[in-house]
Amino acid sequence: MSTEIKKILITSGRSPAGLELARVLNQCGHEVYSIDSLKYALCGFSNAIKKQYQVPPPRQSTQEYINEIIKIIKKHKIDLIIPSYEETFYISLNKEKLKKHCDVFVDEIKKLKNLHNKYDFIQLCKEIDLPTPETKIVSTQTKAIHEISKNQNTIMKPVYSRYGEEVIINPNEEKIKKTNISEKNKWVVQEKLTGKQLSSYSIAKNGKLYAHSIYPIDITIDKVSINFKPITNSAVTNWVKKFIKETNYTGQISFDFFETENNEIYAIECNPRITSGIHLFRDNKHFVDAIINQSNSEVIEPQKKTNSMIAFMVMIYGFNKLKNIKKNLLTFVQSKDIIFSLKDPLPLIGQIISFS
Secondary structure (H helix, E strand, O other), X not given: OOOOOOEEEEOXXXXXXXXXXXXXXXXXXXXXXXXXXOOOOXXXXXXXXXXXXEOOOOOOOHHHHHHHHHHHHHHHOXXXXXXXXXXXXXXXXXXXXXXXXXXXXXXOHHHHHHHHOHHHHHHHHHHOOOOOOOEEEEOOHXXXXXXXXXXXXXXXXXXXXXXXXXXXXXXXXXXXXXXXXXXXXXXXXXXXXXXXXEEEEEEEEOOEEEEEEEEEOOOEEOOEEOEEOOEOOHHHHHHHHHHHHHHOOOEEEEEEEEEXXXXXXXXXXXXXXXXXXXXXXXXXXXXXXXXXXXXXXXXXXOOOOOOEEOHHHHHHHOOOOHHHHHHHHHHHHHOEEOOOOOOOOHHHHHHHHHOO
């Protein structure tokens, strides 16, 4: 494991995933700074952070956002930027400008856009001979209605969306007429798959996989998972390895899968950024090597007993159905909260302030 100490800037200081990243970097001795457009971002309460900065919102004020980052880089002599959530795209868009000052752990913007677009991602999977659900793109309600008339067993969603937002299961003409489908806001009509839902989160550099986690979709709120238990699945791992190699990918990348009854693996979406899978690398110092210098010869996977959860959400939503109480109670007992840490207690209070 590398002993070279680096100064690292992470984005999305408001997010639990950003906090997890900061903590594991700090545990390895690195000096971590974070930024966010929120004044009281979650990471600002953590002792893993050397200093938290409030910056302009990247979407609304992109150039001001980038200029502030450059100021921070120069002031603290930052060695590496690791973008986290949606700001990943704005960092990538300005990668050449930022690379003049430090390393940037993100791929090219054209590649990220293709992966983020739900139709383009499926087409890319086809090109590299990976199995895909039947997917059509539509730009009008009329075209959407025509597509579902040929196949009732479908779902619909915008080509750009996140967290399962606006997904329509078993669409019909009435539901379609309530959508905002247009040439500027295209949707996909996709074959509805059944089976186990799985998610992955990985670290890659120049087409090679260095860290990798897989977890089943279990307790959810509006299709978003709130507990994370590591599993192994060689079919998923091999799928990810092939995709990363064929696209020569660099950065953080995540996928959502269905595993059918026949053990076939289908990816339905890609998120070229950090996701909750990072919580499975809590206290895993080898994971940091995968990001910093890629010195590990084998793929780093989560350690055993790293079950994680958003505890207060599991308490609220995990026990609202009688048939799930026993299973979810066991999950609660066997998992650690993603925010609380005895070594770093203030973010537990900070999350209330951050989102109030």
